[in-house]
Amino acid sequence: MPKRFVDFELYLVHVDPDNCDGCEECVKICPTTVFDVSHVAHVINARACMGCRTCEAVCKSKAIIITEI
Ligand code: SF4
Ligand code: SF4
Secondary structure (H helix, E strand, O other): OOOOOOOOOOEEEEEOOOOOOOOOHHHHHOOOOOEEEEOEEEEOOHHHOOOOOHHHHHOOOOOEEEEEO
């Protein structure tokens, strides 16, 4: 039986708390459950990130940085 390899991508999700104003747009737009907001946004489920970068696009404070590793 030949070995089988599965490709996967992993994304680092960072929120800069000094720039976040707690608007919750990232929570609303993320198709999974990466963020929670209590005063400022927190990453609560980084492994759920699919790398769509929609949160980066909607964050008017530029507080979110997505890095593919
Ligand atoms: S969209 Fe940006 S500013 Fe708004 S809660 Fe999320 S990280 Fe904070
Ligand atoms: S890149 Fe997409 S899946 Fe990942 S946290 Fe942002 S909106 Fe959610």
